[in-house]
Amino acid sequence: MLRRSTSDIRRANRLDVLRRIYAAGSATRQEIARDSELSFATIANVVNDLLGCGVIVEGHFEGSGSGRPRAVLVPNAGRGLLVGVDVAETYVHVALFDLALQVRHASEHPIGPETNQPDDIAAHIGEAIDALLAEFGASKSDVLGVGVSVPGQVAPALGVSVFAPGWDWHDVPLLAILQERIELPVYLDNPLMASTVAELWFGAGREADNVICVTVGTGVGAGIAINGSLYRGTTNAAGEWGHSVVVYDGRSCRCGSRGCVEAYVGAPGVMRTLRELDADSPLLHGDDQDATIAALARAAGDGDPVALEAIRRTAGYLGAGLANLVNILNPEAIVIGSWAGLALGPHLLEELREVVARHALDRPNTAARLHLCDIPGDPVSLGAATFALEGFLDEVLAGASRTKSGRSS
């Protein structure tokens, strides 16, 4: 069996408490104890740590009937800034958050095949952060950390982008490259993990503990939250559902396999379906994924038959893949997000629910709510910012916990 160290447990408890305060907007220690599996003593310890480094504050006190008033804990918005960066295959989104994880300022830049190498990406992010801070009237010293999500497989502990199929990146030492350019603490992860944490803290996770966060963009994935915690898998590679086979011996996928979900429902896969229906379709805008998906969504809304057929076929493949998740993981909620999923979602959703019901067993299908992501803004940069918050806490509290003895729960 694997062993988790005391500090791992302490970190997990800290995240659990923090998530509950952020998800609810405010909470008393007693409410956290009622809703979590942690002992009151553990919660009190964690809260003291969080108060000590100023991430949360005690707001007003509320009466508790007979007992003494209870302090309401709230995020300390003014304690500092966090940056969340969503590096997608066609754009870089950079957002400046206060410590209540509210967006204060954000910018987005398109990237293309000629500007997607690690140094380009680092330069983009660095310039965007400088510009945002200048516009906001803040400086780098106000920033507690920068969370960066990059597509593909990431080893956060090593600071390495292990594999980004769209860019043919292999074992890129991205953390070092980013830190040299940005000169702030950087925390690396991928959009699956980031959007799933965003969903846990600010979306479906406020009401469900087993949540799957399906991202449909250029790449496709399914972040998994189990019992209220992000499930990373054994090597931070869980959630690569986009590369699960749904059409045996089907289309070649950029991962090297065939018949993957992504090859059919990622933006390039949908474009291929459209081309197969009508190679001369006016909806096709060459290689421009954004323009083509937007045109397809508009045309579907207008009742264009080719667009509707492309949507129907996409719903078929996507629905079969979602039913696989329903049958394997029996979740409470599946949330569809990312740019292509959200653009096509309103046209897909009804058909999708029917397809899922056709493939999934009744019992797990009945348990699973399927809906579109409704977190405003960019959930990936939000999730990336929570990783920066987590990293900041690890740094400042590492000294504190080294001086304590015993287990935290």
Place this chain on the structure above:
Amino acid sequence: MLRRSTSDIRRANRLDVLRRIYAAGSATRQEIARDSELSFATIANVVNDLLGCGVIVEGHFEGSGSGRPRAVLVPNAGRGLLVGVDVAETYVHVALFDLALQVRHASEHPIGPETNQPDDIAAHIGEAIDALLAEFGASKSDVLGVGVSVPGQVAPALGVSVFAPGWDWHDVPLLAILQERIELPVYLDNPLMASTVAELWFGAGREADNVICVTVGTGVGAGIAINGSLYRGTTNAAGEWGHSVVVYDGRSCRCGSRGCVEAYVGAPGVMRTLRELDADSPLLHGDDQDATIAALARAAGDGDPVALEAIRRTAGYLGAGLANLVNILNPEAIVIGSWAGLALGPHLLEELREVVARHALDRPNTAARLHLCDIPGDPVSLGAATFALEGFLDEVLAGASRTKSGRSS
């Protein structure tokens, strides 16, 4: 967010401690504390409960260097008997266990289409238990509980077999039927959950915390253990990977969907593949799954070209399905079990590993060990017996925990 009650937490802690003692054969409180996430105080409480109801005993004491000797905790084999029942689609296996979960006696009876109704099954089990107890020289009063695994979807808390596709069972109140016939406490679950717990306690779970237990019999499934605990999903329906689509628009499956893994790699699916290759193959024994799979395994060992091609195709479908699990869940171990999987496994495994490597991403593929189940005997009845042990503890400790206050961790 869902809330787990204090008694749920207490039960989870109890199972965690019990699993560690059984998996290691013996353990001190200190060893459990070192390896688990529980506090020493929680472990001491749980151990006191377990000692109190006699399920474990303090064996010899071992020196601890400078400190005082530490008591070694071991299962109390003689405390009573447990029955584990594996109701499969072609047989009923009934095993009598001591409280160290060692098989003391077992029997197996074939069942066919004319003897697979709930009353037939209950009669089979009842007669087998009576016969085993008589042969062993024990009586019903020695039995602490009977765990029964039945195929398909089960709602343990309701005592209902929700859906068994092979038998067309829908919402059968099986617990009541079994209890009336058996006159002992019965605990109901399905083979996925049972074999996964067996794997956690006595198989791959002794060295890995993220384990997938793939059962390949008439039906096909994939039980999931995450962080050392059985993952049941939201409505005890997790693991229905046998009904995940791997061949879009492929063979009809008995679940009503098309292209499911089970339709290709369950025993009837393999037989269909064999028929497609050679409708007159001498390996085909009509509808007799056991005889046909056994003949196929023998012929593959002898280098028969039709058998080898059937094995190759089966490895193709099964490998694609396993790669999906690797990519989605990034496990440490995948264990293949159940009768058809074990019969064909030695001929499948090499090809299977190649197919998985072709479909799965490198990183999760490297992390996942794929091997055949090596738990001796029938792992499903073993797992079912652990559910009976769990149920017994819930019963006898429910009174004890009601009189205590506070949280257990």
